[in-house]
Amino acid sequence: MHVAGLTVIAAAGSGFDWGEVGKYLFDRDILQGALITVVMAVLSQFTGTLIGLLLYLMRRSNFLPIRWFAELYIWFFRGTPLLVQLELLFLSFSEFHLVRPIRQIDFFPSLGFDRIVLEAVLPALIAFSLNEGAYMAEIVRAGIDSIDVGQMEAAKSLGMTYGLAMRRIILPQAARVIIPPLGNEFNNMLKNISLASVIGLYELLRVAEAYGFTDFKPVEVVITASIWYLAMTTVWGFIQSYMERRLNASNTPIQPPSLMQRMFSGWRPKPVNTTAEAIAEIGQH
Template identity: 45%
Template sequence: MTRTAPDRLDEDLPVLPARYTGRWVAAVVVAGAAVMIVYAMFTNERFQWDVVGQYLFAPPVLSGLLNTLLLTAVSMAIGIVLGIAVAVCRLSANPILSCAAWAYSWFFRGTPLMVQLLFWFFMAALVPKIVLGIPFGPSFFEIQTNAVISPFTAALLGLSLNEGAYMGEIVRSGIRAISKGQTEAAKAIGMSRAQTMRRVVLPQAMRVIIPPTGNETIGMLKYTSLVIVIGYSELLTSVSIIYSRTFQTIPLLIVAAIWYLAVTAVLSVGQYYVERHFERGFSPVRPVRAGRNSGRPSGPAPAVPAAAAASPAVELERLK
């Protein structure tokens, strides 16, 4: 039996492994840079690693870390709730709610976070007293603003209100990613707008909302360092108080960086598992890896009746 040309090519040509020249060059460059950085870090005495070890678990540093985690968690929780409310109002058919939500988002995204923190901290200069009562009528309760707006309260207001504006855009993009057919189907079975949002739209939008929300949480951890301008004792503030007394600036900044990196690593792992949970049912099916001989049929192809082969409808059904 005479072999055809494709058969001769398949059998005669050698199979060579792929040469990843660029990959190996990049690996050598990155490894060399990493070795140089590590060598410089551990041979330069000015890093003062003994001082880093001395203050890494110092009580003032751990207290500042705890305040940082508390401020991050509470600010993100309030920001997420505000973001959902802003997103729903932005998508509302009520023009008043939609415009109010747009103005909130525009203001808090358009001004720097540090300016907002300072504004809330110095609120007493604008409003000396907080009064509760009937507008233009008698007051039932009043309190000095300085007694209410502490450094923690000012930090919480600044961070959470700013985060609510960004979370509103994130939630709105997630809601808009869901097709209108889902909403129409929910209306067809008698669901109200609130039920549709809570039971149909938001659960599906979570896979779009979760990744940027995780990034915002990690960003919030670092944004808490800005509250140093109002004197709240978080991680960076605690470290700065120490190095202003000991003049060991670099090692104490390394202490702060180590703790920020450690918490960021934990948050990144948590984000990965949360994303994987909400991706269930949406992830594409992985293709089955082909075997060695899968490129050629192991036997003759099944015969197709002439009548079926001649019918376009049957051929289309077979291809499905």
């Protein structure tokens, strides 16, 4: 969108200024905004994934009200916009008289983050985690249900408890299915953190908007923010690709191509090891 807009503006001759894009690229507040975005995304994804796993188990419970609760939860958080949930939590915090106690324990200034306030971080963190939990519940369900029931039966017949079989047998296999959509979720999470700008979280977009006004160069500074978003999602793309390859290694001789291979090895992605090669390799041993 910004690239298209850039062309239009350059054509309109209003003086698009690349210097301005670079001016704030390593600005203190921009870097701080990028850092808080990453930290918020990692924490929310982590708790969201745990909530998702918990919801999956609740859905499989024998106790009906627990199943109802899980279904209701997922129905609500997948059925309302994230921005609405964010504002709802933000306002609930003051309605339940939580703002003052939260302000009193706000530790961000002592960490050097003078613009980050706990009263914005906390509702955002909770909203993102709760929302992510609902989506992760679906992803975890898809992952675990893709594992043949025979695996659990075999584990139990070896004397494993349900929990042990889950941890040792089912989840490691389900992880292969879960990791690609999880990576997708985290990529979305990195970008969705920008929604918290409405409740006063001084993250990347909010900082960029503020500078855009100051210098009357909004497009340039929003491009600066876009560069950082792209940097974050690109780094995550490499991490995800690495994780997928590692998880696959233990299960199949066929290696999916890495991100670099997908991008630079001709027009059609080639597997590193073809099945024929792998069989030949096994034959040699």
